[in-house]
Amino acid sequence: MSLADAVAIDAAYTESPAQQFARRGFVTIESLTTAADIARIRLLLDPLFDRFDSLGERAVDIAGPRAPGAALRSPEINEAVKLVPELTDTLAYARCRQFARQFLGVPVGYMFDHAIYKLPHNNASTAWHQDEAYSARPIPLRSVHFWIPLQDATLDNGCMWFIPGSNLGGVRSHHVAAIRTTGTDYKPAGATITTQDVDPTRAVPCPLPIGSATAHHPLTLHYTGPNQTDHWRRAWILHFGAYGRARFLLHPKMIGAQISALLRAF
Ligand SMILES: O=C(O)CCC(=O)C(=O)O
Numbered sequence: 001m002s003l004a005d006a007v008a009i010d011a012a013y014t015e016s017p018a019q020q021f022a023r024r025g026f027v028t029i030e031s032l033t034t035a036a037d038i039a040r041i042r043l044l045l046d047p048l049f050d051r052f053d054s055l056g057e058r059a060v061d062i063a064g065p066r067a068p069g070a071a072l073r074s075p076e077i078n079e080a081v082k083l084v085p086e087l088t089d090t091l092a093y094a095r096c097r098q099f100a101r102q103f104l105g106v107p108v109g110y111m112f113d114h115a116i117y118k119l120p121h122n123n124a125s126t127a128w129h130q131d132e133a134y135s136a137r138p139i140p141l142r143s144v145h146f147w148i149p150l151q152d153a154t155l156d157n158g159c160m161w162f163i164p165g166s167n168l169g170g171v172r173s174h175h176v177a178a179i180r181t182t183g184t185d186y187k188p189a190g191a192t193i194t195t196q197d198v199d200p201t202r203a204v205p206c207p208l209p210i211g212s213a214t215a216h217h218p219l220t221l222h223y224t225g226p227n228q229t230d231h232w233r234r235a236w237i238l239h240f241g242a243y244g245r246a247r248f249l250l251h252p253k254m255i256g257a258q259i260s261a262l263l264r265a266f
Contacts, residue, residue, distance in 0.1 A: 003095075003102055006031045021103045021144070025167030025220035028206055029099065032148065032213040033092040041092060041236055042150050044084045045115050048077050053183035058083070062116065062192045063124035064178035073122040075183075078114045080236070087113070092148055092213075093238065099215060100144040100240035109244020111143050115236045118158050118227035125225050126158075127194035130166070131239075132218040133174040134193065137248075138257045141218040143241030150234035153208040157233040158224040160214050161203045167217035172197040195221070 007017035008028040021027050052059045052075055063073035081087045088110075100108040118124070135141055153159035177194040181187060198221050206214050216222060227233040243251055 003098055018103045018105065021215065021217065024164045026162040026214055026216040029213045029215060031211055032095050033211055035210055037091040038150055038210055041087065041090055044087055045080060045236060048080060048083055049075060049117055056184050057182055057189045059183050060180035060189045062126065062180060065181045066183065066186055072119055073124040074116060074118050074126065076114055076116045079112065080115050081113050096146040096238045097240050103144050103215065104142065104242050106242045108240040108242055109247065111239040111241040111245055113236065113238045118233040120227060120230050120232060122227045126223060127177045128198045128221055128223045129174060129194050130171060130219050130221055132171050137254065139251055139253045141241060142243065143218055143239050144215050145218065146213050146215050146238045148213045148236045148238065149208050149210065150236060152210050155205055155207060157229045158227045159205055159207045161205045161223045162216060163198060163202050163221040164204055166221040167219040171219065
């Protein structure tokens, strides 16, 4: 299937996938990859969750602080490709890169990835937020964020929900929803943030069969519900950006910000 044919287009519009991405702030990609590729990604990611508590600051529970002996709810591993570089050899990785290139219309590179596994009956949603609000960088993210479920994603196990068009406004005001702590020694490791500036009645759920994915803009408001099933809900999330990671760091505004910070320190 060609890249263009893989994207589900709103029946009410005649537009390309890139135009839909720009207008609505998200798209559904119906055949991103194969079931065999997803099985391979599971084989690479699952062992990381088996040794979650040994991964230091890279591994946190986004649902909130942990207490010794308490069960995890929404464990997250950041930059899994650094721990398991074979993830970059998967079909999903290659296809996400191609889609990001198509949606942004410029060359792209890897920016970030993380995996979030919701335990059965975890009783924790991932509250409404914009990914851009997590960025402390002086230039806006210019990236596409792919959410790849590693089983079917359903309303019951915590599929993605989006607010169409929310990418067209700016960054909303966010506040801390939960303090994260590491699995190793329960040290604080950042915060999960959320916004009240959202009208959930406009939200569109995106249940997905295995092999498909959603792609969203860094400003698009999104949410996932709690996992209310007896099985884990697993997802791998990949960000590809116009600057790539190295090019981002070499951007004149980033260099300017670093020089200003250095001057302030003296
Ligand atoms: O997988 C989830 O529960 C949430 C994912 C998400 O919000 C994100 O990747 O920004």
